[in-house]
Amino acid sequence: MTASTTQETVRRPTGTPLTRALGIATLIGLAWFVAFGLFLSPDDVVQKKGVRILYLHVPSAWLAYLAFIVTAISSAAYLSKRTRSLTWDRLAGASAEVGVLFMGITLLTGSLWGRISWGVYWVWDSRVTTTAFLFVTYLGYLAVRGLGGTHHQRARRSAVVALLSVLEIPLVHFSVEWWRPLHQQESIANGKLSGLMLFSLFVGVIVFTLMYVWLVLHRQRLLAMQDALDDHGLEFAIAERREEAVF
Amino acid sequence: MEIRFVVISYIATFGGIGVLVAVMLRRARALAQRLPPEDRPWT
Amino acid sequence: METDPVVQLVDVVAVLDRFPALAGATLTVQRGEIVLLRGPNGAGKTTLLRLCAGLLPPTRGSAIVLGLDLSVHRQAVRSRVGLLGHSNGLYTDLTVSENVSFWGATVGASSDEIAAALDRMGLAARLSGVPVRKLSAGQRRRTALACLIARRAELWLLDEPHAGLDVAGRDELDTVLRAARAAGATMIVASHELDRAGALATRMVDVAGGQVRSAT
Amino acid sequence: MNSLEVTRLVAVKDLRIELRSRVLINQVLPFAAIVMVLFAFALDNDGILDRVAPGLIWLATLFSMLVVVQRSFAVEAGDGALDALRTAGVPAQGIYFGKAIALGLQLMVLEILLFGAAFVLYNSRIAAAAGIGLLITSALAASCGLGLVGTLYGGLTTGTKGRESLLPLLLLPVVAPVLIGATRATEAALGVGGISMREGWAWVALLVTYALLFGIGGSVAFGPLVDDGA
Numbered sequence: 001m002t003a004s005t006t007q008e009t010v011r012r013p014t015g016t017p018l019t020r021a022l023g024i025a026t027l028i029g030l031a032w033f034v035a036f037g038l039f040l041s042p043d044d045v046v047q048k049k050g051v052r053i054l055y056l057h058v059p060s061a062w063l064a065y066l067a068f069i070v071t072a073i074s075s076a077a078y079l080s081k082r083t084r085s086l087t088w089d090r091l092a093g094a095s096a097e098v099g100v101l102f103m104g105i106t107l108l109t110g111s112l113w114g115r116i117s118w119g120v121y122w123v124w125d126s127r128v129t130t131t132a133f134l135f136v137t138y139l140g141y142l143a144v145r146g147l148g149g150t151h152h153q154r155a156r157r158s159a160v161v162a163l164l165s166v167l168e169i170p171l172v173h174f175s176v177e178w179w180r181p182l183h184q185q186e187s188i189a190n191g192k193l194s195g196l197m198l199f200s201l202f203v204g205v206i207v208f209t210l211m212y213v214w215l216v217l218h219r220q221r222l223l224a225m226q227d228a229l230d231d232h233g234l235e236f237a238i239a240e241r242r243e244e245a246v247f
Numbered sequence: 248m249e250i251r252f253v254v255i256s257y258i259a260t261f262g263g264i265g266v267l268v269a270v271m272l273r274r275a276r277a278l279a280q281r282l283p284p285e286d287r288p289w290t
Numbered sequence: 291m292e293t294d295p296v297v298q299l300v301d302v303v304a305v306l307d308r309f310p311a312l313a314g315a316t317l318t319v320q321r322g323e324i325v326l327l328r329g330p331n332g333a334g335k336t337t338l339l340r341l342c343a344g345l346l347p348p349t350r351g352s353a354i355v356l357g358l359d360l361s362v363h364r365q366a367v368r369s370r371v372g373l374l375g376h377s378n379g380l381y382t383d384l385t386v387s388e389n390v391s392f393w394g395a396t397v398g399a400s401s402d403e404i405a406a407a408l409d410r411m412g413l414a415a416r417l418s419g420v421p422v423r424k425l426s427a428g429q430r431r432r433t434a435l436a437c438l439i440a441r442r443a444e445l446w447l448l449d450e451p452h453a454g455l456d457v458a459g460r461d462e463l464d465t466v467l468r469a470a471r472a473a474g475a476t477m478i479v480a481s482h483e484l485d486r487a488g489a490l491a492t493r494m495v496d497v498a499g500g501q502v503r504s505a506t
Numbered sequence: 507m508n509s510l511e512v513t514r515l516v517a518v519k520d521l522r523i524e525l526r527s528r529v530l531i532n533q534v535l536p537f538a539a540i541v542m543v544l545f546a547f548a549l550d551n552d553g554i555l556d557r558v559a560p561g562l563i564w565l566a567t568l569f570s571m572l573v574v575v576q577r578s579f580a581v582e583a584g585d586g587a588l589d590a591l592r593t594a595g596v597p598a599q600g601i602y603f604g605k606a607i608a609l610g611l612q613l614m615v616l617e618i619l620l621f622g623a624a625f626v627l628y629n630s631r632i633a634a635a636a637g638i639g640l641l642i643t644s645a646l647a648a649s650c651g652l653g654l655v656g657t658l659y660g661g662l663t664t665g666t667k668g669r670e671s672l673l674p675l676l677l678l679p680v681v682a683p684v685l686i687g688a689t690r691a692t693e694a695a696l697g698v699g700g701i702s703m704r705e706g707w708a709w710v711a712l713l714v715t716y717a718l719l720f721g722i723g724g725s726v727a728f729g730p731l732v733d734d735g736a
Contacts, residue, residue: 013279049249175683228286241313245499369595379590
């Protein structure tokens with residue numbers, strides 16, 4: 001490895017040609033998406049400008065759920081003996097972090113949109129409530145990841161908590177649904193959106209998914225570097241510890 | 248009011264993601280200084 | 291002589307929250323031996339005992355206790371060793387006999403066995419109905435040892451057993467340990483009390499920097 | 507040593523410790539009672555207390571439960587007994603169900619007091635004779651669920667530094683279905699909130715499902731969560 005390439009990889013430590021291409025595609029997509037979402041698409045007849053928030057809201061919600069599904073699957077993969085690898089654990093953690101971010105965005109944009117369309121920031125609708133619970137649950141998951149211990153201790157503990165959260169979600173969802181059966185009408189399903197609006201939404205989902213993949217890849221590599229650094233610290237600490245011995 | 252809310256949404260969303268990306272990349276660069284390249288098998 | 295090793299550690303590394311408390315420890319203990327670990331604070335004595343008790347896994351190296359590999363069968367090892375650490379592991383709101391019965395019951399000990407355990411520690415008569423909260427430090431230590439006996443521990447791991455006891459308590463403890471030695475118990479004892487524990491031990495080893503050397 | 511035997515042993519041990527130390531009676535019950543009184547101050551409005559009583563009862567149960575769970579594991583961690591239980595090689599399922607049973611029973615005592623308090627302070631009355639059965643069944647099912655979940659997350663947050671503050675964050679979102687279900691069932695039994703008796707029983711079914719799911723999940727998860735060494 002030459003000095004110049006080392007320099008290069010230090011400057012872009014978690015990037016590869018593939019992620020760079022992905023990143024560029026995401027950026028172009030985002031520019032396009034913002035242009036459509038903010039300027040090119042028309043106002044909705046009923047929701048007026050409020051519909052532009054939906055272009056953010058729906059893709060973030062989709063991504064948050066996708067992220068939590070990925071967390072659950074990677075946690076299960078870590079716990080299974082055949083596929084036990086810290087890579088799964090880091091993927092679960094990275095995905096949960098990105099998921100929490102997108103879920104926060106979902107709640108924020110949702111309440112702003114609600115203020116415009118319903119006149120209130122918050123309604124105790126079942127979907128909103130479940131989402132809020134999910135948000136808090138995954139904040140708890142991230143806190144559990146930070147509890148310390150060796151890498152495998154962290155991995156096992158957080159994987160178990162992630163799977164327990166999966167157990168919890170349907171229970172919360174059904175009880176809340178049953179508690180408040182009233183639904184706000186779905187804005188997409190009732191066919192009021194024009195073709196261009198639907199197209200903007202579609203672009204949003206695609207671009208946000210690309211962004212998710214980029215974020216998770218980088219975050220996961222960052223976590224791997226962190227773990228590797230800890231391991232090096234351990235090698236060093238063992239040597240240092242052995243030096244201590246004066247018999 | 249609507250315009251204001253729309254703008255807030257867009258700024259918050261992309262601002263939030265932007266901050267995460269900036270923090271991540273800065274942290275990655277700091278770590279890379281202290282790690283040999285073989286710990287980054289993807290490069 | 292190399293017939294019945296109870297503990298066989300080879301180059302064991304054990305990590306506590308990133309810190310390698312054991313950094314290549316090697317130790318063999320035969321049945322019936324009473325090994326004294328000596329060394330400064332932070333040398334790794336407590337971690338060595340906790341490792342042998344199956345409370346933490348070896349990060350590297352091979353650790354075999356009672357013929358079972360600690361990286362695989364820690365659960366099985368746990369039920370056959372007894373660790374008496376800095377704390378006694380007693381329920382302070384329960385009485386002496388309730389504590390001993392509880393721990394005895396975890397291995398299915400009969401009431402006769404529990405009575406015998408109390409008796410051997412001199413706890414049978416007056417003290418058995420007293421809540422542990424009201425006992426002196428020495429009496430608590432004896433109760434904890436009675437729990438080990440009731441649990442039929444084959445290997446005793448004692449971490450600073452004399453710590454926190456007054457002279458009378460230490461004498462009491464020594465009597466009890468000597469009796470256990472006579473009964474053929476296998477023990478690993480970590481202690482700073484070289485004169486007391488040394489008199490008891492059949493062998494001494496030095497622990498320093500997470501490693502073990504035979505004492506010269 | 508089979509798990510069933512350990513379950514009995516641990517449950518009896520925990521309840522005996524509770525009887526000796528009287529933490530539930532001397533500290534938790536007065537706390538729950540004062541919460542009920544404070545609710546009355548906060549919601550001082552004609553007719554409101556009567557209507558929201560079921561929710562308040564269960565909310566007070568949840569908050570008191572946090573204290574009871576912490577106590578249940580403080581007993582183990584205090585003198586290193588949790589380490590001792592680990593070294594004893596006792597099956598984790600036994601510890602889990604034993605502690606959950608003890609916790610559930612303590613919660614039932616708590617609920618009886620809270621219902622009594624609602625009866626006196628909020629003037630709550632059971633609507634019909636059929637309400638008694640519904641009330642008892644829902645309280646039983648809810649206590650089981652709460653005991654199982656509380657033990658699970660209590661075990662995770664026991665031990666090393668500063669974990670105790672994590673308990674409410676992890677536990678409160680998970681017990682939301684119990685809060686909803688038990689409150690609706692109690693409303694049906696007390697004849698407030700316009701919930702029919704049949705609907706009340708449906709909520710009990712949810713509570714039972716909850717307890718079953720977390721009983722199964724917890725029996726698998728408790729061991730790995732409490733035993734850190736792997």
